[in-house]
Amino acid sequence: MVDVDVLERNLQRMTSSAQARGLALRPHVKTHKCLEIARRQVDLGAAGLTVATISEAEVFAAAGFEDLFIAYPVWASGRRARRLRALADEVFLRVGVDSVDGAETLGKALAGGRVSVLVEVDSGHHRSGVQPEAAGTVAAAAEQAGLTVDGAFTFPGHAYGPGRPAQAARDEALGLQSAAGALSGAGFPDSVRSGGSTPTAELSDASTLTEIRPGVYSFNDAQQVELGSCSWSDVALTAAATVVSRSGHRVVLDGGSKLLGADQPVWATGAGRLPDYPDARIVALAEHHATVVLSSDSSVPALGQVVRIAPNHVCAAVNLADEIVVIARGEPVDHWVIAARGTNT
Amino acid sequence: MVDVDVLERNLQRMTSSAQARGLALRPHVKTHKCLEIARRQVDLGAAGLTVATISEAEVFAAAGFEDLFIAYPVWASGRRARRLRALADEVFLRVGVDSVDGAETLGKALAGGRVSVLVEVDSGHHRSGVQPEAAGTVAAAAEQAGLTVDGAFTFPGHAYGPGRPAQAARDEALGLQSAAGALSGAGFPDSVRSGGSTPTAELSDASTLTEIRPGVYSFNDAQQVELGSCSWSDVALTAAATVVSRSGHRVVLDGGSKLLGADQPVWATGAGRLPDYPDARIVALAEHHATVVLSSDSSVPALGQVVRIAPNHVCAAVNLADEIVVIARGEPVDHWVIAARGTNT
Numbered sequence: 001m002v003d004v005d006v007l008e009r010n011l012q013r014m015t016s017s018a019q020a021r022g023l024a025l026r027p028h029v030k031t032h033k034c035l036e037i038a039r040r041q042v043d044l045g046a047a048g049l050t051v052a053t054i055s056e057a058e059v060f061a062a063a064g065f066e067d068l069f070i071a072y073p074v075w076a077s078g079r080r081a082r083r084l085r086a087l088a089d090e091v092f093l094r095v096g097v098d099s100v101d102g103a104e105t106l107g108k109a110l111a112g113g114r115v116s117v118l119v120e121v122d123s124g125h126h127r128s129g130v131q132p133e134a135a136g137t138v139a140a141a142a143e144q145a146g147l148t149v150d151g152a153f154t155f156p157g158h159a160y161g162p163g164r165p166a167q168a169a170r171d172e173a174l175g176l177q178s179a180a181g182a183l184s185g186a187g188f189p190d191s192v193r194s195g196g197s198t199p200t201a202e203l204s205d206a207s208t209l210t211e212i213r214p215g216v217y218s219f220n221d222a223q224q225v226e227l228g229s230c231s232w233s234d235v236a237l238t239a240a241a242t243v244v245s246r247s248g249h250r251v252v253l254d255g256g257s258k259l260l261g262a263d264q265p266v267w268a269t270g271a272g273r274l275p276d277y278p279d280a281r282i283v284a285l286a287e288h289h290a291t292v293v294l295s296s297d298s299s300v301p302a303l304g305q306v307v308r309i310a311p312n313h314v315c316a317a318v319n320l321a322d323e324i325v326v327i328a329r330g331e332p333v334d335h336w337v338i339a340a341r342g343t344n345t
Numbered sequence: 346m347v348d349v350d351v352l353e354r355n356l357q358r359m360t361s362s363a364q365a366r367g368l369a370l371r372p373h374v375k376t377h378k379c380l381e382i383a384r385r386q387v388d389l390g391a392a393g394l395t396v397a398t399i400s401e402a403e404v405f406a407a408a409g410f411e412d413l414f415i416a417y418p419v420w421a422s423g424r425r426a427r428r429l430r431a432l433a434d435e436v437f438l439r440v441g442v443d444s445v446d447g448a449e450t451l452g453k454a455l456a457g458g459r460v461s462v463l464v465e466v467d468s469g470h471h472r473s474g475v476q477p478e479a480a481g482t483v484a485a486a487a488e489q490a491g492l493t494v495d496g497a498f499t500f501p502g503h504a505y506g507p508g509r510p511a512q513a514a515r516d517e518a519l520g521l522q523s524a525a526g527a528l529s530g531a532g533f534p535d536s537v538r539s540g541g542s543t544p545t546a547e548l549s550d551a552s553t554l555t556e557i558r559p560g561v562y563s564f565n566d567a568q569q570v571e572l573g574s575c576s577w578s579d580v581a582l583t584a585a586a587t588v589v590s591r592s593g594h595r596v597v598l599d600g601g602s603k604l605l606g607a608d609q610p611v612w613a614t615g616a617g618r619l620p621d622y623p624d625a626r627i628v629a630l631a632e633h634h635a636t637v638v639l640s641s642d643s644s645v646p647a648l649g650q651v652v653r654i655a656p657n658h659v660c661a662a663v664n665l666a667d668e669i670v671v672i673a674r675g676e677p678v679d680h681w682v683i684a685a686r687g688t689n690t
Contacts, residue, residue, distance in 0.1 A: 030632065052633050072633060075589045075599065075649050098590055101648045127634055128590040128597050157631070244420045245443055245473040252473050254420065258664050259689050262607040286502070287375065287660055288397050288417060288689070289472055303446045304420050315632060319603050320664065322687055342667055344604050344633070 001325040006236035014217050015044045021206035026050050028215030031315045033340035035063045050213045055343035061091045073098040081109030088113040096120045098130050100141040107145020116148040123175025125157035132178035136186030151191030152179035159199040173205035199229045221314035222273040232275045238308040243301050249294045256288040261316025273310045346670040351581035359562050360389045366551035371395050373560030376660045378685035380408045395558045400688035406436045418443040426454030433458040441465045443475050445486040452490020461493040468520030470502035477523035481531030496537030497524035501545050510544040518550035544574045566659035567618040577620045583653040588646050594639045601633040606661025618655045
């Protein structure tokens, strides 16, 4: 369920923060996968949407969103090639690329279709992305393959650890600066420099970046609270679970990993949190059950009582449900379909 | 995708093993959530199905399955009460109960509807379940509340750790023996004694148990291989992912936690395994990407190559997809809908 007032406040806060710094905001919709929320983000002034996969792009394109960035290096062979061509005919499509081979495959796949690319550079997260100094080589290959090179992007995912966001934001700026230099040297000046994640969004270097792509900020989650990115009052999405077993200060709730997802970074205090019992810890998570230990001076919820759980990673939790119950001032007022649930391909 | 020959062999092997020991087999369908596979299990002689939630029971009841056990202590208030009554009118329904309060709530909810219960006892997993010696008290409360008491059940989930299945199977037998004694003393002799999980299924004490409820054995997964419950040739379900980034002996595949689930017990070697590269390790798992390190003497898959991934926990992976691609001798031959995907309530 989503508290619509908290959601609205989260959307407005990020919009204002980006505007005040002259940064374009291109929210990542993999978090909510929900047309209603994406519409509100665009109405508030988002520059476009960021998506994770071709199938996620297809859902948002079919709903009328016209400016989409697939923020990963897509390998454009076989059916993927045909789908990218169809998307490029329909919307303004931008795609990530991080290798000469990938750029050539993408260029062949699109066969003159109008697609622009951003070169992904690795600013310290060490997942995908070329070294920033190599951005020019990939960009030249992309241009050679018939693609339009718009600039570079990075994901400072190494911000996900207590005390790490500030350094990750500095790494992000350095990586994009270096990439912009490499692009300029290869004949691509005035490029887009896109970064951002929720933990670094407020820390992004506005003199280097032109765009940020946070996703989680719309809902927030236990992980963001534990990272210090937000407080409990900023968590818009929670799951409702019932106490089904109880013994002393230990209760079992009927919500588990098939409701919340199983994400648990090593630094997390547990497998999710209970916003109404901030001292409680989820010590075990089975498919349909969370085992919770309450502090010795806490009240213990009764058998049958409904308790709110904030998942560790809200993007994973949303992708497990078919719809969101919209709550306004404590009452359910609407249902939103999670239109892009399960769009992995 | 599921290799249908491996699936069939897994189903037959467990059926034969249970039959040879005189144990009823009541497979847990939370693993596959798939009507076609449940039908095959019943055709092979399953005594009925085990399900995890009321909504999972509803899907299988609507498809004509007539004997269902909800293997958790259900808290039967509100809408749940009405749904349980409707189910009880339609099929033979058995439900778990592990407290006097839970039994009374269930009895009230069903108001004379014909439902039988098994008392859940804790044999060492320490999630839900009463102490075995207390099974008689819960059973008496259940009978008092108008329910039919059929026996006791346990889930030896503490088998999930290397070297632990044998001890967990002994604990399971001891717990069910003790529960049967307590039930007999309270006037419930000749009871069902139901246990089982995939790691303990072959080790269950057939002189104590009357029934086993394994689920994962139909597909198997990386976790079962690492526990020693099966070998790679017994893994029926894998996910296909493409190499999208490559650097030395490190590749990034475009399949992540939204495809595989994020389950990773502390003893796992990584976030899943590559059956065709048994020495490879998945060292990081993002929502849409797996970072894989191959051994220095291994061949490295090329950019664009498709690679099979075995998830750590197949129940979580299945619940993320809408359908299964059925493979026979390397070729796709059918699609099966994951009919009970997302049935959490």
